[in-house]
Amino acid sequence: MAIRERLSGNEAVAIAMRQINPDVMAAFPITPSTEIPQYFSTFCANGQVDTEFVPVESEHSAMSACVGSEAAGARTLTATSSCGLALMWEELYIAASCRLPIALACVNRALSGPININCDHSDSMGARDAGWIQIYSENNQEAYDNFVQAYRIAEHKDVRLPIMICQDGFITSHAVENISLLEDNEVRDFVGDYNPDEYLLNESHSMAVGPYDIPSYYMEHKKQQAVAMENAKQVILDVAAEFEKLSGRKYGLFETYKLEDAECALVIINSAAGTAKDAVDKLRAEGKKVGLLKIRVFRPFPAEEIAEALKNVKVIAVMDRCEGFSSQGGPLGAEVKSALYTAGSTAKVVDYIYGIGGRDVKVENIEEVYGALFDILATGNVGETYRYLSLRD
Amino acid sequence: MSNVLEIRWHGRGGQGAKTASLLLADVAFNTGKYVQGFPEYGPERMGAPITAYNRISEIPIRVHSNIYDPEYVVVVDETLLEAVDVTKGLKKEGAIVINSAKTPDEIRPMLKGYEGRVYTIDARKISVAALGKYFPNSPMLAAIVKVTGIMDDESFLAEMEGSYKHKFASKPEVIEGNMKALRMSLQEVK
Numbered sequence: 001m002a003i004r005e006r007l008s009g010n011e012a013v014a015i016a017m018r019q020i021n022p023d024v025m026a027a028f029p030i031t032p033s034t035e036i037p038q039y040f041s042t043f044c045a046n047g048q049v050d051t052e053f054v055p056v057e058s059e060h061s062a063m064s065a066c067v068g069s070e071a072a073g074a075r076t077l078t079a080t081s082s083c084g085l086a087l088m089w090e091e092l093y094i095a096a097s098c099r100l101p102i103a104l105a106c107v108n109r110a111l112s113g114p115i116n117i118n119c120d121h122s123d124s125m126g127a128r129d130a131g132w133i134q135i136y137s138e139n140n141q142e143a144y145d146n147f148v149q150a151y152r153i154a155e156h157k158d159v160r161l162p163i164m165i166c167q168d169g170f171i172t173s174h175a176v177e178n179i180s181l182l183e184d185n186e187v188r189d190f191v192g193d194y195n196p197d198e199y200l201l202n203e204s205h206s207m208a209v210g211p212y213d214i215p216s217y218y219m220e221h222k223k224q225q226a227v228a229m230e231n232a233k234q235v236i237l238d239v240a241a242e243f244e245k246l247s248g249r250k251y252g253l254f255e256t257y258k259l260e261d262a263e264c265a266l267v268i269i270n271s272a273a274g275t276a277k278d279a280v281d282k283l284r285a286e287g288k289k290v291g292l293l294k295i296r297v298f299r300p301f302p303a304e305e306i307a308e309a310l311k312n313v314k315v316i317a318v319m320d321r322c323e324g325f326s327s328q329g330g331p332l333g334a335e336v337k338s339a340l341y342t343a344g345s346t347a348k349v350v351d352y353i354y355g356i357g358g359r360d361v362k363v364e365n366i367e368e369v370y371g372a373l374f375d376i377l378a379t380g381n382v383g384e385t386y387r388y389l390s391l392r393d
Numbered sequence: 394m395s396n397v398l399e400i401r402w403h404g405r406g407g408q409g410a411k412t413a414s415l416l417l418a419d420v421a422f423n424t425g426k427y428v429q430g431f432p433e434y435g436p437e438r439m440g441a442p443i444t445a446y447n448r449i450s451e452i453p454i455r456v457h458s459n460i461y462d463p464e465y466v467v468v469v470d471e472t473l474l475e476a477v478d479v480t481k482g483l484k485k486e487g488a489i490v491i492n493s494a495k496t497p498d499e500i501r502p503m504l505k506g507y508e509g510r511v512y513t514i515d516a517r518k519i520s521v522a523a524l525g526k527y528f529p530n531s532p533m534l535a536a537i538v539k540v541t542g543i544m545d546d547e548s549f550l551a552e553m554e555g556s557y558k559h560k561f562a563s564k565p566e567v568i569e570g571n572m573k574a575l576r577m578s579l580q581e582v583k
Contacts, residue, residue: 006422032434118434139457171457175431176418178453274455358434362458 002247003181009140009172012179013079013105013165014039016147018049019187022103023074023194026054026065030084031117032169033107037079059084063091063102070100071209073199075151077102081169082109085123089130095162096131097225098210101154102162104132105147108270108321109169110357118358119169121269121322125331131225133163133232134299136269141179143167145249146296148182151191152239158231168271170358182247190246229300236297253302255294256309258284262291264373265310267336268319269295272354272361276319279366290370301335307343315348315373316340319389321355329353329386348382354389365390396452399460400537402445403479404469406438409530413469414445416534416556417543421449423552424544429454442477449543467537468492469516469529474500480507490536490582492516492529497583512540514582523574524567531571535578546579 007015014036017025025044027037037053044053054069056062062078070076080088085106095102106124110116124134133153137143146165154163167173182190198207213221233253240251257277259265268276273294283290293309310316318337320330328334329351337349352369355361369389376382400417404410411432418430429448446460464487468479471493480489488510491500497511504511516532524531538549553575557568 006418006428139455168457170431170434174434175429175457176415177429178422178427271457274457278456360459362461363456 001183003183005179005181006176007140007179008035008174008176009137009143009167010035010107010174011039012140012144013147013167014043015181016144016187017077017105018043019148019182019184020075020151020191021049021188022051022077024052024054024066024069024076025078026056026062026069026076027078027080028056028059028062028084030059030081032109032173033079033081033084033105035173036105036107059087060091063088063095066102067091067095067098067100067210070095070102071098071199072201073196075194077104079105079107081107082111082117082123085127086111089127092127092130092132092162094210097221099160099225099228100162101151101160103147103150103154104162104164106164106166107169107173108166116357117169119171119271119321120356120358121166121320122356124164124166125322125324127164128299128331131161131229132299133159133161133229133236133297135163135165135236135297136295137165137167137172138271138273138294139172140167140175140177141249143172144179144181145243145247145251148187148190149239149243149251151194152242153232153235155194155196156235157197159228159235161225161228161232166270171271180247186246190243233297233300233302251296253297253305254309255296257292257294259291259293259309259313261289262313263289263377264315264317264370265290265313266292266317266319266366266369267295267306267310267332268292269298269321269332272319272321272366275361275363276366279363279370282363283367283370288370288374295332298332301339303335303339303342306336307339307345310340310347311343311345313347315376316350317369317373318349318351319369320351320353323353323356327386348376350376350382350385350387352387352389359390361390396450397454398447398449398465398541399463400447400449400465400467400541401460401463401483402447402467402469403473403477404443404445405473406441406443408469409528410443410467410469411445413467413530413534414447416530416553417447417537419556420534420538420549420552421447421543424548426450427452427454433459442473463487465490465537465541467533469533471495474503478505480504483507483509485509488512488540490514490533490540492533494518512536512582514578516578519574519577519581523577524570531574532578535575536582539579539582549579550575
């Protein structure tokens with residue numbers, strides 16, 4: 001039976017971890033994800049989980065310990081943010097190329113510098129090419145639900161890749177909101193046991209993990225990784241369908257909101273999508289045909305599906321909570337434009353850098369973006385395609 | 394959205410404004426509402442001005458911005474009236490609740506022409522009388538519950554007793570003092 005609760009995003013993820021009862025957690029604290037290992041180590045101390053908690057001396061060591069324990073055959077997780085994720089960079093690639101289904105709770109925070117503890121997506125977007133599955137969450141409920149689904153995706157035999165579940169630092173990680181939790185046994189049954197085919201502690205079948213790869217095999221191994229990532233798309237949908245039966249909550253590769261007949265639409269990630277939905281409702285009440293597409297799965301990137309969902313939209317703003325310094329816009333903008341171009345779209349597209357370093361995103365700010373899109377629709381003139389939202393003079 | 398009650402808290406780091414906002418979220422949650430309780434984070438330290446927020450609604454809350462046009466403002470530290478524009482955006486149909494030994498009429502001239510209702514409560518006096526120490530957040534929580542009418546006094550006290558028993562499980566000796574502070578505050582807010 002569903003449990004009505006009120007929890008912060010960090011508490012929600014820590015509870016999902018407790019319900020999963022993994023074998024190992026290795027973590028080093030960093031704001032704003034610190035509470036996740038903090039809550040979880042309390043669960044360990046209280047005997048509520050059987051997990052071995054490894055308090056390491058840095059994030060480099062945290063991910064190294066995760067790689068070691070997952071390779072040994074243990075279901076493993078960690079949590080981090082910002083520079084902590086950056087310090088894991090080398091091991092992120094190793095985890096992915098060794099095909100280790102580690103789960104990581106990423107609480108999105110700006111990368112230094114200037115040093116800043118608040119939300120943006122520069123940390124996980126920086127890690128987008130590391131070979132991890134990336135799933136994003138609008139609120140505490142989605143962070144919880146996504147984490148419950150994480151291992152079913154990552155450990156699937158057609159996938160075997162590490163997975164990162166992201167939510168916005170402070171905005172959702174530290175906001176207490178209503179949430180519906182599953183019972184412990186429901187989560188345990190849904191996630192199931194971890195029985196890897198190959199693992200280091202298997203005495204009857206010795207193996208090497210992470211050896212040097214020569215040019216005559218490296219490309220083939222990378223291709224296998226790429227195929228696994230492509231496979232993840234269907235697995236994510238299958239797991240979501242099963243999760244819907246359990247929870248009643250529906251998930252896809254992305255969510256569309258009032259997009260069917262929209263002339264102008266936003267593509268957006270995480271908490272600001274909720275704020276943008278209020279803006280959509282306000283403008284719809286004025287008779288304006290607006291909608292939005294909220295990315296849930298960024299890796300693998302559902303390019304064809306996104307292009308299909310946006311096919312009738314005339315003007316699109318892609319919202320990047322991350323600077324890419326390409327002088328063209330942010331990473332989401334590049335991916336969405338690539339998807340639209342490949343699909344032969346003639347939609348006009350602008351890219352907004354917004355909300356970086358914790359700049360607050362109000363309903364009115366989003367209305368302003370839709371206003372700019374309607375200007376483009378009326379004049380046919382796109383103007384500057386690389387814009388900053390709410391930039392002070 | 395207009396059917397969401399929005400409350401902004403002004404305090405100083407260490408006074409418990411964040412905790413009070415989370416307790417208010419708890420109280421409203423227990424009446425069956427949808428809630429948000431969240432602080433504005435930055436490089437805070439003890440004594441620096443901080444802001445925390447509540448949204449309370451009959452329907453799910455999707456917006457995740459700070460609050461700029463609240464119905465209610467709670468000021469946990471009177472000295473903030475000089476440092477922070479506490480009535481900024483505050484709706485005149487709403488109200489402001491200030492921790493002060495002064496009367497509302499004495500405080501009003503410091504509120505930059507705010508036309509709405511003004512309430513004061515001497516949280517220091519109540520806290521010292523009830524707890525023997527200065528923790529303004531319980532009195533301020535009771536005051537805002539009284540002023541907003543989110544729930545009646547008896548249900549509120551019953552909810553808080555349960556909440557304190559959970560929160561102070563390791564130091565039950567402070568529960569009675571906090572309950573006393575709440576009861577006094579419900580009577581004394583003016």
